[in-house]
Amino acid sequence: MILSRLADNLFWMARYCERAENIARNLEINLRMTLWDRAGADDPEWWEAAVRVSGDPEEFKARHGAAGQKTVVEHLILDRDNPSSIWCCFERARDNARATRGKITVETWEAVNAIWLEIQDLTAAKLQRQGAREFCDWVKARCHGLRGVTDGTMLRDDAYRFSRLGLFLERADNTARLLDVRYHMLLPEGAALRESGAVDYYHWGAILRAVSAFSAYRRIYRDQIVPLRVAELLILRQDMPRSLHACMNEVTTVLGELGPGLECARLAGALHAELHFTRIEDVFRDRLSSFLNRHLAQANALGARIAKDFLMVA
Amino acid sequence: MARRGKGGQAAFDEMSGLDGQVRPAYRALKQWLEQVPPARLRQMQAEADLLFRRMGITFAVYGESAGNERLIPFDVLPRILAAEEWQIVERGAVQRVRALNAFLDDVYHQGEIFRKGLVPAELVERNKAWRPEMRGIDLPGRTYVHVAGIDIVRTEADSFTVLEDNLRTPSGVSYMLENRDVSMRLMPEVFARHRVAPVDHYPDVLLRNLRDIAPPAAGVDPTVVLLTPGIHNSAYFEHAFLAEQMGIELVEGQDLFAREAAIYMRTSEGPKRVDVIYRRIDDDFLDPLAFRPESVLGVPGLYAAYRAGNVSLANAIGTGVADDKAIYAYVPAMIEFYLGEKPVLKNVQTWQCAREDDRKLVLDRLAELVVKQVDGSGGYGMLVGPKASKAELARFRGLIRRHPERYIAQPTLALSTCPTHVAEGVAPRHLDLRPYVLSGKTVTLVPGGLTRVALRKGSLVVNSSQGGGTKDTWVLRGAP
Structure with a gap:
């Protein structure tokens, strides 16, 4: 038995982390293709497809117009006004984890909190320096770590x-x-x-x-x-x-x-x-x-x- | 060495007394202090801060920007009470809480004490905390206050004085427990040289008492929950800590609902009946149907379920009439009236600004006195005359003239001091003590409490919101 409110928090903590990881995986498809087919990869349709998988194409269009590498990458990773950006997913995961700290292990909490702390000062310039591919790898690694700690420590x-x-x-x-x-x-x-x-x-x-x-x-x-x-x-x-x-x-x-x-x-x-x-x-x-x-x-x-x-x- | 404060009174030092002779309970600590290098003390202090931060023991400060969480400073040097000193505190606190429970039962039933003319009825019935809805309700064991925090100061070796009774939702007990944990980790060698009475069983005693007040229909395994206002409350950490220690659910108002005058919590397995609520929400916010209608923290219908005897609350509704700073003056009379005993702990002389003679005296001697708001707490809205600037004194004169009924005044007490680790080394600082009194089938205390210390030199204000810190409180078993 668990309080419904806390069940909801745990359900969404896990969902938002998984969503963040899947956004990274989806972006990887586009990023990988830019390596071998520059012209094809610049096709707005391809970048729009990335938005269709992970977000809301109508909203994207209204705010950014035609899709391109820079806008889509920033929209899906950094955008604090896009509820389905990796940044927002991790923040919501952390909010949900924080509300249910009594039900998760200290290690699980620290894993969620550490991810959130590390993306606090992420900017477009930093992301560019680091490289979007490297960032996506980092997201996947952190999510693997979080699942590991959940599996390895939770009752x-x-x-x-x-x-x-x-x-x-x-x-x-x-x-x-x-x-x-x-x-x-x-x-x-x-x-x-x-x-x-x-x-x-x-x-x-x-x-x-x-x-x-x-x-x-x-x-x-x-x-x-x-x-x-x-x-x-x-x-x-x-x-x-x-x-x-x-x-x-x-x-x-x-x-x-x-x-x-x-x-x-x-x-x-x-x-x-x-x-x-x-x-x-x-x-x-x-x-x-x-x-x-x-x-x-x-x-x-x-x-x-x-x-x-x-x-x-x- | 005795130290003189600005008021001119000498403060009693718990290690050195008034004459500089080390007192027996502190002998081992003093020996250790004489040989410990200052760098080691600083290192221990840093370790303590790290431990508290890692455990996430923080509190929110009202009036500062939202989300501002701070650590309450922890002083690594313990405050030590000899067994016979503790006995005075224990006897006195138990006596006081028994009398206060009897008083609450009386004022919400027959009102004997009013008829005898010992307490003016209007003082109680015009009080903001008075709950006429509680009249005639019979509580299990006639207990209103299941958890009390009694704030006590010491002015001499054997002289303990109560500053105030906290009978609503007193907080701070998590610090008593965590401070012990940290001091045992930091100075095991010093701890081992003392026979310190344990405090860790506090949550067990509390849980047992809470289970004992369950309505009879709850059967042998009643469901007890802790009701918190939520994560933004300054004491949320403590609520989570106590719930975890007792193995009970930490619930918010939104997790509970009333149906047919009973309370249920919303769980993944459907509604689950709740029998006892250890609530850390004030009366006003408990039930929007019965009290403040705009409250979103409480549970609509809780009061009706409580009144029907289908759920028990700790503490009861309406205990605030007994811990008001104006009622405080009558506690010694309550002890004599209900228990037929002489009070063990002293009261501070208290002048009621509402009374004309008293007000005149207070205004004349304002610079020597401490002025408190009748319904204030946490050191907010308080004046310490000897430390106050001219402007502050003038401001309080105005406040007292405008709303005399809101203020009381007391003499400035020479609070005892105890060696404390501060920036300039080890130096005496003023202290108080809040032991936690648990009422169930019997009234008991775990041997210890929360010692608060004013870290600023000469300061008498120990509240954490005003820059105070805490210390572990060691109660010795038998002779040191």
Whole structure:
């Protein structure tokens, strides 16, 4: 048992940290591509895609106009007025951690607080000196550290479970959005799913690397990088830790412990079953984007139901 | 050596008395002080600051910019009380709290003490802290004040005087516990040369008392919670600390709700019934339906649940009428009336500015006196005559003339001193003592308390908000 307010704080502490890490991973795709295709990488559409995955493209357009490397990087990393910038995510994670200090270990608190302290004086000039890629690496390293300290020190109680819940719902959401937006960019409807060219190798390679799946792909498929398999890896493979299936494995386990008879557990179970029993051919029979959008809508409904079942008690 | 303050009185030094002879309780500390290098003391002081900062023991200072958290300075040298000195404090504080509980039960029931003419009824019933809603409510064990902080000063070897009773939501006990922790870590060799009585069981005693006042329907395992105003309160650290030590939930008003005159907390497993609330929120803010309607800190419907006997509160609602600075003067009479005993602890002579004779005397002798606001605390709104500038004296003259009922005055006491580590080395500084009195089936104290020390030379104001610090308080067991 845990106070609903604190459960909410733990859920969002984990969610915001995971979101920060995913923003960094998403930016990496663009940053990596600037290295081998300067002209292509300057294409505003590519930078807009980065904003579509991690933020609000309407708001971005209203404030900055056309998307370019400098504006998007600063918007997604530094912008204190953009609620989905890495800076704001870490600040919110810290606010949530601070409100629940009695329920997390000192080490977990110190890890969250240290990240926040280190980004306090980050400016555009400093970011430029340091390099955006290096900054994204730093974000990932800090988030790995934070998860390690949470796993290594926290009692396996409801506080821990709510932080796991936040983490995996957020991760699944990000993987689905990233796939949806990037896939659509690279592969307009009707293009070949099972073929590969040099351009694809670099594009899909950048995506796989950003979700730490490049060598996993090689090991599993021992073949060229083709779009269908990338989708399979990131949606259906449960041994791939950032896939939708792997995330839903964790979510259903946690909900089974927190409230096996609750409506949210049923919704999670249904979502999980679909990922468990669907073949990639079925995913593409309709369209990938409609599959992913349906998935995202169901995941949203699940999030709302979790809030109703645990967090809005009266 | 006896030191003379500006008022001309000599202050009693707890290590050296008035004649410079080391007193027995301090013999071992003095020996150690004579051989410890100054650099070692400075190093210990730095370690102490680091420990407190790491533990996050800070307090917010009202009136300074938001989010301003400070450490209360901790002095590494302990204040030591011999067993027989402590016995005086203990007996006196227990006696006082028993009488104050009896007084509260009386004024909210039959009002015997008014009928006997010992306390003027209007003094109580016109008080801002008076809660007519509490009339006729029978509390478990007739206990109103479960936790009291009694502020005591010492003027001579065996002369302990109460400055004020804190009967609402007294704070500071976390410092008593953390100071002990830190001083044991910093000076284990000195600690080991004394037989110091332990204080760590305070949270256990408090929890036991809180469980004891649960409504009978709560059964054998009542749910106890600590209600805090939240993270922005100056004592939030203490609330979190005590909740953790007692293993109970630290809740805010928004975590609780009332249904059918019972209180529940919102948990991940649904509503959970709450039986006892150790509340660290003032009466005014407890329930917007019963008290201040604009309060967002409290729980709508809490008072009705309390009145119905479905939830217990510690401390009870309405205890403020007994710790008012105007009621203070009547505590010795309460002790004689309810207990038939002579008071063990003295009261400071107190002049009520509302009374014409008293006011005249106060205005004439303002430069010698301490003036306090009747409902003030924390050293705010206070005048120390001998230390005050002409402008301050003139300002208080005006305030007293305009609102005499808001002020009382007392003689400036020669507070005892104790060796303290300050910038210029080890020097005597003035102190007070706040022991915490816990009332349950019996009234008890853990042997110790919060010693506050005025770090500025000659200063008599020990409040942390006014630049005071704290010390660990060592109560010795048996002969030193």
